[in-house]
Amino acid sequence: MTTASARIRPKRVLPGFTLSLGTTLLYLTVIILIPIAALVLTGAGIGWERFLRFVTSNSALNAFRVTLVAAGIATLINAFYGLLMAWVLTRYEFRGRVILDGLMDIPFALPTAVAGLALTALFSANGWFGGPLEAAGFQVVYALPGIIIAMAFTSIPFVVRAVQPVLEDLDPAIEEAAKTLGATPWQVFYRVILPAILPAWLGGCTVSMARSLGEFGAVVFIAGNLPGQTEIASLLAFIRIEEDNYAGAAAIALVLLCMALLLLLLSNLFQIRAARYREGGK
Amino acid sequence: MSLISNLRAAAAVLVLSTAPALAQDKILNVSYDIARELFEALNPVFAADWKAKTGRDVTIDQSHAGSSAQARAVLEGLPADVVTFNQETDIDTLVQGGLVPENWRELFPNGASPYYSLPAFLVRKDNPKGIKDWNDLTREDVKVVFPNPRTSGNGRYTYLAAYAYALDANGGNQEEAQEFITKLFANVPVFDTGGRAATQTFAEREIGDVLITFEAETAGIAAQYADKEFVRVTPSVSLFAAFPVAVVAANAEKNGSTEVSNAYLSWLYTPEAQKILAQNHYRVTDASVAAEFKESLPEVKLVTVNEAFGGWAKIREEHLSEGGILETLFNN
Amino acid sequence: MISAEEQIAASRHLATKSGQGVQRFLIGLAVVLTAVMIVAPLAYIFRRAFADGVGPYWAAITTPDTLHAIWLTVIVTIVVVPVNVAFGIAVAWVVARFRFPGRGLLMTLVEIPFSISPIIAGICYLLLYGRRGILGPFLQEHNITILFALPGIILVTMFVTAPFVAREVLPLMLAKGSEQEEAAVTLGAKGWQVFRYVTLPGIRWALLYGAVLCSARAVGEFGGVSVVSGRTRGQTNTLPLQVEQLFNDLNTGVAAFAAASTLTVIAIIALFAKALLQARAPHN
Incomplete structure (x- = not known):
C-alpha cells in the first residue's frame, strides 16, 4: 500500500519549488559554501604532515584544551541555570516573570564585544565584582574563570529556549497521576519530567557548547591571551592570521569547523528525538 | 515598501562612498x-x-593595529597610501608583495625613518620593586607586561632588546640568553595583541609591576595618568627602534x-613635524629640535639590530620563522 | 482512626506546603543568578558611560568617527536584513512544502554559520577574496574591492546572520502544514497570491521576530568583521569595532562605554520589539 502510494505520488501541487530552491542554493553557495570551500581548499593545500604539525603543536594543543575545558564548564553551568530558568519561567506565576523571561534573550541581542567589555570591567580589580572576589583571592579576569564566564554569558539563551517549549507542552495530567500514586516531587521530576525534556535539554546544551567553542568577541577582552593558559583556539587562529601564517590559521579553523559540525549534527539528532517524543506524547 | 526604500538608500550610500572625491586629496595612513x-x-x-x-584640502584617514598585522592587512588589500610602521x-x-619598491630605504632621509625610539620601562609609583634594568625583570617577584611579540612590532622589539641584553651580559652565549628570555616570558601575566592594549592592562587594569613599551608611550602614559605617578625607567642598554615610512606605490598610483x-x-x-614628534616623546633626527628636547630624554646606550643580530633578514630566519627561537621559547 | 482519604489530603497539603518553599527558593535563585549574570553587566555599561555625567557622554557619542561608525552599522544592517529575510522565506518554503533528496542536508547547511566561530567566517572570506586569496588576482585585475571595504563587511555579516530568519519561520511553516495553501491553489490562486494571502499572514510575526534577531546580530557582529574591515576610523569601523578601539585609546574612559551603551540600547529595543511581536502572535 505505502510503496504503491509512494510510487504514484501526486505531482507537486504548490508552486515555487524551482524559485525557492534556486534562491536558497544560490545564496547558500555564494555566501556560505564557497567561502568555506576556500578554507577547506587552503587546508587541503597544506599537506597532511604540516597540517598535523600545526594542530598538534604545543600552542595549538593548549589552545584546544583551554577552549574545550572552558566551553565544557560553561555548558555545564548553562545546563543547570538554563534548566532552572526554564522551570521557573514555565511553572511559576510571579511578578516580574515577563521581564525575567525577556532578559534571557539579552546575551543573544547584545553584541559580544560589548558583553566582553562589560564583563571585563565588572570582574577586574576595580569593578563591582572583581574587587571583592580578588580580595577573597579569586582571580577571574585574565584567567580561566573569566573565559568560562564570557562563554557562559554568551550562550545563556540556548538551553532555556530549548527546554521552555517542551516544559510548556508537557501534559500536567501525567504529573498529577504520578503524584496521586504517591511519588515524591523529586521522583516526579526524575521519572516523569526529566525523560520528557532530556532530548531538548541535551540539544540545547550541544548548541550552547558549539557556540562557546567558537566565541571570540567576548572572550578576547577578558581572557588575557596567555599562551598555554588562557589562549583560546579561535584567538590562536586569529593570531596565526596576524602572523601571516595562513596555513596555520586554516588548520586550526578547520578543526574548529569539524567540532562545530559534529555538535550541530548531534543537536539535530537530539532535536529529532525531541520532536518524536512530543508527537508521541500527544 | 520599506524594503525597497531601504535598498534604495543603501544603493545611494554605496554610490556616494565609492565616488572619487573631487578636488580633494585623500590619504590612508596605515600605522x-x-x-x-x-x-x-x-x-x-x-x-x-x-x-x-x-x-587643496587633504583628508587623512588613520588605521591602527599591531604593525605586522597591519602589514598583512595591506598585503591583503587594505588600500593604504602610506604606511608608518615600527619595524623595517x-x-x-x-616589498615582497610588490606594493612598495625595493629601494624604499633610499626614498626618504635616514633610511626612510623620520624618528626613532627604544623599548623602555614604566613602573608603579615610587618603583616599589626597585626595577632598574633588564635583569630585574626575571626576578620571581616581578610581573612584566608587554604585547605579544608574535603580533606586535612593539613586543618584538622588547623581545629583541631583552635578548640583546642577555647576549651582551653572557658574552654572547645563545643558550643562556634563551634561558633569560624563558624566565622573562614566565613573568608575563597577559600578552595583548597590540601595544595599546598592553598599556591599558598596566595602567587601567593595574596588572603587573612593569610595562615595557616604546619610550614615547611610557612618557605619554606617565603624562596621561599623572595622578597614578608612574615612574619612567630607562634600562642601561636598549635597542634602537627605527620607525620606517613608505609610500605604498602601487596603491597611491591607483588612488592618484x-x-x-x-x-x-x-x-x-621638517622642523615643524619633528617638534610635534618630540612633544610626543619620540626621539628625532633634526639636530636643533633634538637639542631642544634633550632634557626630557635620558641618555641611553642603544645597539642597532645590525650590531646585535646581524640584520633583520637573520632575525627573520632564526627568531621569527615558524618553529624559530621565538615560537619555541614562547611555548615553553 | 484516620481515613485513607484524610491521609491523602494531609500528604497533599504537606506536599504543597513544602512545594511552596521549593517554589520560593527556586524563584529567588533564578532572580539572583539572573541579576548577577545578566543585569549587572548591563547596568555596569551605563554606570561607566555616565560616570562623568550627561555632557561628556553626549560629546563622546557625537564625535564624527563614532557617528560614522553608527551610520555604517545602520547601512550594513539595512542591506543585510532584507536579504536574509528573503533567504529565510525561500528556505522555509522549499524545506517545509516540498520533499526532495538532500532536504535534511540543506537544513544542516543553512545552520552552519550559527555554530561556527565568526572569526572563522572572516578567515574564509580572507582566503577567498584577499589579495593573495583564491579570487584575489581576478579581483585585482578587474579593480573590484571587496575586503577592507563595505562589500566585505556586508558579506561577512550576511554569512553570520544567514540562518536567523529561516530558523524562526521554518518550524512554524512545518507545524502549520500545507493544506490551506494547497486548497488555495486548487481554487485557482496564483503562486504569489497564495504566498501573499495564505502563507504570509500565518508567518508574519515569526518573520518579523526573525528579522529583529537578525538585525540585533548584524548590528553587533564583531569577530568576522574584525578580520575583513581594516579598522579605518571614519571609514570601515563598525560600531562594535569602534567600541574596541575607543577602549584602547588613551584618555577615553567614557567613550568606549558610551559607544557600547548605544549598542546596548539597540539590543534592549530589539528585545522589546520581540516581546511585543510574541504577545501579538497567536500562540501555537
Missing part, C-alpha cells in the same frame, strides 16, 4: 598601534601646510595620491 594620538596631532598641521602650499621587516613584507603621499612623508622631516 602601528600606539601612534593614535601622535598622528591625531600631526595630521591637522600637515593639512594646513598642504592647503597653504597647494590650495613590515615594509619588506610589502602619489604626490600628496610623498609630500606627507617628506613633511615628517
Whole structure:
C-alpha cells in the first residue's frame, strides 16, 4: 500500500519549488559554501604532515584544551541555570516573570564585544565584582574563570529556549497521576519530567557548547591571551592570521569547523528525538 | 515598501562612498598601534601646510593595529597610501608583495625613518620593586607586561632588546640568553595583541609591576595618568627602534595620491613635524629640535639590530620563522 | 482512626506546603543568578558611560568617527536584513512544502554559520577574496574591492546572520502544514497570491521576530568583521569595532562605554520589539 502510494505520488501541487530552491542554493553557495570551500581548499593545500604539525603543536594543543575545558564548564553551568530558568519561567506565576523571561534573550541581542567589555570591567580589580572576589583571592579576569564566564554569558539563551517549549507542552495530567500514586516531587521530576525534556535539554546544551567553542568577541577582552593558559583556539587562529601564517590559521579553523559540525549534527539528532517524543506524547 | 526604500538608500550610500572625491586629496595612513594620538596631532598641521602650499584640502584617514598585522592587512588589500610602521621587516613584507619598491630605504632621509625610539620601562609609583634594568625583570617577584611579540612590532622589539641584553651580559652565549628570555616570558601575566592594549592592562587594569613599551608611550602614559605617578625607567642598554615610512606605490598610483603621499612623508622631516614628534616623546633626527628636547630624554646606550643580530633578514630566519627561537621559547 | 482519604489530603497539603518553599527558593535563585549574570553587566555599561555625567557622554557619542561608525552599522544592517529575510522565506518554503533528496542536508547547511566561530567566517572570506586569496588576482585585475571595504563587511555579516530568519519561520511553516495553501491553489490562486494571502499572514510575526534577531546580530557582529574591515576610523569601523578601539585609546574612559551603551540600547529595543511581536502572535 505505502510503496504503491509512494510510487504514484501526486505531482507537486504548490508552486515555487524551482524559485525557492534556486534562491536558497544560490545564496547558500555564494555566501556560505564557497567561502568555506576556500578554507577547506587552503587546508587541503597544506599537506597532511604540516597540517598535523600545526594542530598538534604545543600552542595549538593548549589552545584546544583551554577552549574545550572552558566551553565544557560553561555548558555545564548553562545546563543547570538554563534548566532552572526554564522551570521557573514555565511553572511559576510571579511578578516580574515577563521581564525575567525577556532578559534571557539579552546575551543573544547584545553584541559580544560589548558583553566582553562589560564583563571585563565588572570582574577586574576595580569593578563591582572583581574587587571583592580578588580580595577573597579569586582571580577571574585574565584567567580561566573569566573565559568560562564570557562563554557562559554568551550562550545563556540556548538551553532555556530549548527546554521552555517542551516544559510548556508537557501534559500536567501525567504529573498529577504520578503524584496521586504517591511519588515524591523529586521522583516526579526524575521519572516523569526529566525523560520528557532530556532530548531538548541535551540539544540545547550541544548548541550552547558549539557556540562557546567558537566565541571570540567576548572572550578576547577578558581572557588575557596567555599562551598555554588562557589562549583560546579561535584567538590562536586569529593570531596565526596576524602572523601571516595562513596555513596555520586554516588548520586550526578547520578543526574548529569539524567540532562545530559534529555538535550541530548531534543537536539535530537530539532535536529529532525531541520532536518524536512530543508527537508521541500527544 | 520599506524594503525597497531601504535598498534604495543603501544603493545611494554605496554610490556616494565609492565616488572619487573631487578636488580633494585623500590619504590612508596605515600605522602601528600606539601612534593614535601622535598622528591625531600631526595630521591637522600637515593639512594646513598642504592647503597653504597647494590650495587643496587633504583628508587623512588613520588605521591602527599591531604593525605586522597591519602589514598583512595591506598585503591583503587594505588600500593604504602610506604606511608608518615600527619595524623595517613590515615594509619588506610589502616589498615582497610588490606594493612598495625595493629601494624604499633610499626614498626618504635616514633610511626612510623620520624618528626613532627604544623599548623602555614604566613602573608603579615610587618603583616599589626597585626595577632598574633588564635583569630585574626575571626576578620571581616581578610581573612584566608587554604585547605579544608574535603580533606586535612593539613586543618584538622588547623581545629583541631583552635578548640583546642577555647576549651582551653572557658574552654572547645563545643558550643562556634563551634561558633569560624563558624566565622573562614566565613573568608575563597577559600578552595583548597590540601595544595599546598592553598599556591599558598596566595602567587601567593595574596588572603587573612593569610595562615595557616604546619610550614615547611610557612618557605619554606617565603624562596621561599623572595622578597614578608612574615612574619612567630607562634600562642601561636598549635597542634602537627605527620607525620606517613608505609610500605604498602601487596603491597611491591607483588612488592618484602619489604626490600628496610623498609630500606627507617628506613633511615628517621638517622642523615643524619633528617638534610635534618630540612633544610626543619620540626621539628625532633634526639636530636643533633634538637639542631642544634633550632634557626630557635620558641618555641611553642603544645597539642597532645590525650590531646585535646581524640584520633583520637573520632575525627573520632564526627568531621569527615558524618553529624559530621565538615560537619555541614562547611555548615553553 | 484516620481515613485513607484524610491521609491523602494531609500528604497533599504537606506536599504543597513544602512545594511552596521549593517554589520560593527556586524563584529567588533564578532572580539572583539572573541579576548577577545578566543585569549587572548591563547596568555596569551605563554606570561607566555616565560616570562623568550627561555632557561628556553626549560629546563622546557625537564625535564624527563614532557617528560614522553608527551610520555604517545602520547601512550594513539595512542591506543585510532584507536579504536574509528573503533567504529565510525561500528556505522555509522549499524545506517545509516540498520533499526532495538532500532536504535534511540543506537544513544542516543553512545552520552552519550559527555554530561556527565568526572569526572563522572572516578567515574564509580572507582566503577567498584577499589579495593573495583564491579570487584575489581576478579581483585585482578587474579593480573590484571587496575586503577592507563595505562589500566585505556586508558579506561577512550576511554569512553570520544567514540562518536567523529561516530558523524562526521554518518550524512554524512545518507545524502549520500545507493544506490551506494547497486548497488555495486548487481554487485557482496564483503562486504569489497564495504566498501573499495564505502563507504570509500565518508567518508574519515569526518573520518579523526573525528579522529583529537578525538585525540585533548584524548590528553587533564583531569577530568576522574584525578580520575583513581594516579598522579605518571614519571609514570601515563598525560600531562594535569602534567600541574596541575607543577602549584602547588613551584618555577615553567614557567613550568606549558610551559607544557600547548605544549598542546596548539597540539590543534592549530589539528585545522589546520581540516581546511585543510574541504577545501579538497567536500562540501555537
